[in-house]
Amino acid sequence: DAGVIQSPRHEVTEMGQEVTLRCKPISGHDYLFWYRQTMMRGLELLIYFNNNVPIDDSGMPEDRFSAKMPNASFSTLKIQPSEPRDSAVYFCASSSPGLAWDTGELFFGEGSRLTVL
């Protein structure tokens, strides 16, 4: 079975450019999470969706960040304009019905490594 699929795996861009990260969750999972991982701050939750609806976006750093989930099989995380401090590995994770609420088990993608110059 395919796991969580993220693209691109690596992105290098210049400050001020728009960045769009993509995620395809595991089929049948109705929770989707976006995390950011850095050496300084570890793994931080940015936003999560349930049945395509954003539930908690309190972790989104600022208005430059936005996330959408137009359907059950696709989500995007957009940064506009990007800044060097946004450099990090961005992970998408999904969870099956009931599990996220009851036990918090997450299935992660391989991540998108973003470098903003």
Place this chain on the structure above:
Amino acid sequence: TQLLEQSPQFLSIQEGENLTVYCNSSSVFSSLQWYRQEPGEGPVLLVTVVTGGEVKKLKRLTFQFGDARKDSSLHITAAQPGDTGLYLCAGNTNAGKSTFGDGTTLTVKP
């Protein structure tokens, strides 16, 4: 804010040695997960513990959830180079999101 503190932050040992890493919090969690992350990959779930005092074994790995469900430990027996990686604990409070610790980076030298 629910904080999960992991210790030690870094651990380097020889193959065959035993080790224990810890995950501590002042908050009570309904469940706790341990993940292992290898370079260039996402975290992979190892185990979930739910009941206070629960002990789970996964081959050479033994996981324990504290009686008060505030802390957990991971013990590895006879570590192997394949155990090398970043070990993350994550606490869940039935709020639909997990809080992750900063991780323990384990290096097992052959």
